Amino acid sequence: MTGIDDVAASTEGDDRRTFVVHVEDRPGVLDRVASLFRRRAHNIDSLHVGPTHEDGVSRMTIECRADASQAKRLEANLYKLVPVLRVDDVTTLERVQRVLALIKVAVGQARRPEVLQLLEVFGARAVDVGPEMLVIEMTGRPSQVKQLAGVLEPYGIVELAQTGAVAMTRSVEKPELGRGKAA
Amino acid sequence: MLHADVSPATGPAAASPGRAPRPLSDVGTVLSGAALIWEALVREGVDVVFGYPGGAIMPAYDAMARYPVHHVLTRHEQGASHMADGYARASGRVGVCIATSGPGATNLVTGIATAMLDSVPMVCITGQVPSALLGTDAFQETDITGVTLPITKQNYLVTRAEDVVPTLREAFYVARSGRPGPVVVDICKDAQQGKAPLAWDDEPICLPGYRPEHEPLPADLEEAVRMIEAAEKPLILAGHGIIEGDATAQLLKLVEVTDIPVSQTLLGLGGFPGTHPKSLGMMGMHGEAWVNQAIQEADLLLALGMRFDDRVTGRLATYAPKAKKIHVELDPAEIDKNVKVDLPIVGDVRDVLNRLLPALTPHTRRAWWDALDAMRGDSAVRDIVSLPDEGHLYAAHVIHDLYRFTGGDALVVSDVGQHQMWEAQYYKHDTPRSLLTSGGLGTMGFALPAAMGARFACPDAEVWVVVGDGGFQMTACELSTCAQEGLELKVAIINNGYLGMVRQWQEMFYGGRYVATPMASPDFVKLAEAHGLTGLRATTRDEVKDVVAKARATRGTVVIDFRVEQEDNVYPMVPSGADLADMIQRPHQKGGAHNPIFETGADEE
Numbered sequence: 001m002t003g004i005d006d007v008a009a010s011t012e013g014d015d016r017r018t019f020v021v022h023v024e025d026r027p028g029v030l031d032r033v034a035s036l037f038r039r040r041a042h043n044i045d046s047l048h049v050g051p052t053h054e055d056g057v058s059r060m061t062i063e064c065r066a067d068a069s070q071a072k073r074l075e076a077n078l079y080k081l082v083p084v085l086r087v088d089d090v091t092t093l094e095r096v097q098r099v100l101a102l103i104k105v106a107v108g109q110a111r112r113p114e115v116l117q118l119l120e121v122f123g124a125r126a127v128d129v130g131p132e133m134l135v136i137e138m139t140g141r142p143s144q145v146k147q148l149a150g151v152l153e154p155y156g157i158v159e160l161a162q163t164g165a166v167a168m169t170r171s172v173e174k175p176e177l178g179r180g181k182a183a
Numbered sequence: 184m185l186h187a188d189v190s191p192a193t194g195p196a197a198a199s200p201g202r203a204p205r206p207l208s209d210v211g212t213v214l215s216g217a218a219l220i221w222e223a224l225v226r227e228g229v230d231v232v233f234g235y236p237g238g239a240i241m242p243a244y245d246a247m248a249r250y251p252v253h254h255v256l257t258r259h260e261q262g263a264s265h266m267a268d269g270y271a272r273a274s275g276r277v278g279v280c281i282a283t284s285g286p287g288a289t290n291l292v293t294g295i296a297t298a299m300l301d302s303v304p305m306v307c308i309t310g311q312v313p314s315a316l317l318g319t320d321a322f323q324e325t326d327i328t329g330v331t332l333p334i335t336k337q338n339y340l341v342t343r344a345e346d347v348v349p350t351l352r353e354a355f356y357v358a359r360s361g362r363p364g365p366v367v368v369d370i371c372k373d374a375q376q377g378k379a380p381l382a383w384d385d386e387p388i389c390l391p392g393y394r395p396e397h398e399p400l401p402a403d404l405e406e407a408v409r410m411i412e413a414a415e416k417p418l419i420l421a422g423h424g425i426i427e428g429d430a431t432a433q434l435l436k437l438v439e440v441t442d443i444p445v446s447q448t449l450l451g452l453g454g455f456p457g458t459h460p461k462s463l464g465m466m467g468m469h470g471e472a473w474v475n476q477a478i479q480e481a482d483l484l485l486a487l488g489m490r491f492d493d494r495v496t497g498r499l500a501t502y503a504p505k506a507k508k509i510h511v512e513l514d515p516a517e518i519d520k521n522v523k524v525d526l527p528i529v530g531d532v533r534d535v536l537n538r539l540l541p542a543l544t545p546h547t548r549r550a551w552w553d554a555l556d557a558m559r560g561d562s563a564v565r566d567i568v569s570l571p572d573e574g575h576l577y578a579a580h581v582i583h584d585l586y587r588f589t590g591g592d593a594l595v596v597s598d599v600g601q602h603q604m605w606e607a608q609y610y611k612h613d614t615p616r617s618l619l620t621s622g623g624l625g626t627m628g629f630a631l632p633a634a635m636g637a638r639f640a641c642p643d644a645e646v647w648v649v650v651g652d653g654g655f656q657m658t659a660c661e662l663s664t665c666a667q668e669g670l671e672l673k674v675a676i677i678n679n680g681y682l683g684m685v686r687q688w689q690e691m692f693y694g695g696r697y698v699a700t701p702m703a704s705p706d707f708v709k710l711a712e713a714h715g716l717t718g719l720r721a722t723t724r725d726e727v728k729d730v731v732a733k734a735r736a737t738r739g740t741v742v743i744d745f746r747v748e749q750e751d752n753v754y755p756m757v758p759s760g761a762d763l764a765d766m767i768q769r770p771h772q773k774g775g776a777h778n779p780i781f782e783t784g785a786d787e788e
């Protein structure tokens with residue numbers, strides 16, 4: 001799925017925030033980042049951490065709720081953490097923001113074609129098939145995952161796993177890590 | 184008491200007992216992790232550490248004896264952390280404390296939090312259970328990096344001998360650079376016992392995400408100059424950053440050129456001379472009324488290295504409504520945190536002032552100064568020495584006399600409570616680092632141990648502790664350490680029989696119900712004597728001079744029990760969360776009984 005219509009930019013009045021944080025891959029980093037939100041009583045709605053193409057650099061996507069001034073505080077305080085390389089509040093930027101979901105449904109051979117057809121509509125696919133079950137992979141916005149789950153519910157969802165969102169802006173500039181950007 | 188055949192060590196230079204000190208090893212020498220700790224510390228310039236041994240840190244202690252580092256055995260690890268803090272505040276260098284795992288480490292926590300809130304550079308070394316036992320609830324295992332995560336600038340868990348030296352180097356660098364702060368290095372016992380080659384180079388440490396320094400933008404500096412030149416009622420708010428950033432000379436020059444009055448935060452006292460004619464005094468909750476009034480009247484606030492703490496601003500909505508605000512601050516996270524400012528300048532305050540000074544033109548501000556003098560008028564705390572002696576002993580008198588009899592030259596370490604505010608009001612500090620106090624955390628029990636640390640940092644200073652009867656008893660066990668170390672320290676206990684500051688709030692805001700604030704104390708004179716120290720007492724004003732003189736003439740640690748008026752209040756006062764303009768003034772005396780703490784301009788003679 002590509003194209004401008006997938007790019008979400010939050011608007012004024014909406015207090016959902018998305019931060020992209022590049023960090024050094026060191027023990028305790030996640031703890032420090034999470035603690036910073038916890039002590040200010042901000043719930044983290046979703047969190048994703050994973051490696052990047054650069055050695056020793058991890059990338060986090062954090063979704064939380066904060067008004068503009070709280071978001072500024074969070075950004076400035078994230079920058080204060082020694083292992084944090086770069087912080088971007090991408091909330092108002094055009095970007096692609098996706099989650100990955102794995103959904104196991106209890107369908108045997110009989111109803112399988114029916115389900116596979118449904119998946120096509122959602123741009124999802126089956127990644128594992130057994131005599132009694134189907135594991136479905138879906139990438140999209142959380143709302144799309146929710147829709148798919150709704151449709152699959154009657155077939156019997158055994159398990160649903162969903163990652164935190166990963167976000168990427170449309171900017172062609174390579175994010176400069178480290179001393180590049182002052183808060 | 185010490186046995187007669189063990190002479191107490193007398194200062195940082197005194198070598199530890201036991202084996203002869205050995206010179207530092209060459210790079211590449213294979214050493215135990217324990218020895219590597221001291222190789223790193225000595226190279227970082229450490230000559231004194233404050234601590235308390237125990238199982239998980241024993242290898243480090245055993246190795247210590249061979250190094251030229253004086254260890255001060257405290258009576259509680261909280262004392263060790265405050266001593267390291269006091270050492271750092273007094274010297275500007277990194278203070279070091281050391282403790283064992285579990286309870287030893289958790290006892291450091293209050294001292295670490297105290298240092299964190301006041302930006303004090305400190306490295307705290309703790310022993311940890313062997314790495315294989317981490318997470319097993321082993322004997323004396325506490326996850327101290329987890330516990331201290333929100334109260335340290337950074338912390339580290341070391342599991343291998345080869346990581347000891349690089350981690351400690353990084354810890355010292357992080358602690359002292361940028362906005363300073365405490366760093367915990369938790370070292371597993373097997374990392375101390377294991378061996379590794381000594382690695383050391385003097386290359387600068389590079390941490391890719393760490394930004395201790397910030398360059399002010401030229402356009403912002405130009406804008407600051409324009410705002411200063413245009414202001415008619417400007418006011419400087421000088422904070423702890425002036426002291427930490429060593430910017431006193433620049434601030435003096437700034438005031439000389441621009442004729443802008445200076446007010447200080449509690450931690451900023453001493454950063455600008457308190458007796459300077461352009462010094463207005465302290466701002467905030469117990470700041471001088473005219474300072475707070477000046478803030479409300481000003482058309483420009485030039486905030487230098489301060490963070491608009493809630494004790495300084497009162498109610499934010501009504502704070503300095505007429506003023507444009509310039510905020511010079513090293514930590515970007517402080518910008519717009521409490522007070523929204525018109526011009527933030529992120530950078531080192533000394534560097535920023537150095538860049539601003541050449542661009543400023545000389546000013547005199549007669550009208551503004553006349554207005555300020557009028558505000559000062561009859562609410563001024565003038566020289567209270569000329570007040571009649573009615574036999575009562577007021578804390579303010581004690582502090583004021585202390586100021587006079589020490590010539591204002593003492594290094595004063597105050598604790599937390601009413602006496603702390605009286606100290607700030609009546610002892611004028613003319614030099615940086617001559618007042619140490621726990622401002623941000625307000626930690627009772629800080630003063631005595633912090634003063635002991637300060638004494639090691641400044642062996643020639645006349646060090647006075649100003650402490651309440653309550654706070655003194657929180658860390659009074661360190662008197663025993665004073666005796667063992669033979670420390671020169673004078674302790675003024677402002678003994679009012681109450682947790683005075685809490686009692687004052689109860690009197691003012693809780694219907695006068697004194698719940699859990701009357702406090703019985705031991706005989707402090709006998710307590711001092713029990714430690715082999717000198718104890719003195721004063722109960723009337725005319726005794727103050729003699730006991731202060733006697734204390735100054737007596738060697739060693741002297742404890743003075745000043746039996747002051749019990750239900751005395753600190754004025755003026757901005758109630759918590761109220762407008763700065765709504766200060767509670769000193770009670771008026773019109774026709775009523777004479778209150779020596781109420782002064783008018785007429786008291787000045």
Ligand SMILES: Cc1ncc(C[n+]2csc(CCOP(=O)(O)OP(=O)(O)O)c2C)c(N)n1
Pocket residue numbers: 598599600601602603625626627628650651652653654655677679681682683684685
């Ligand atoms: C460790 C700690 N516990 C409690 C407090 C709350 N507190 C602030 S001032 C104060 C009273 C201090 O009494 P004292 O040491 O006798 O000093 P005084 O106010 O009487 O001068 C208390 C309990 C504190 N600041 N620190």
Ligand SMILES: [Mg+2]
Pocket residue numbers: 600651652653677678679680681682683
């Ligand atoms: Mg008291």
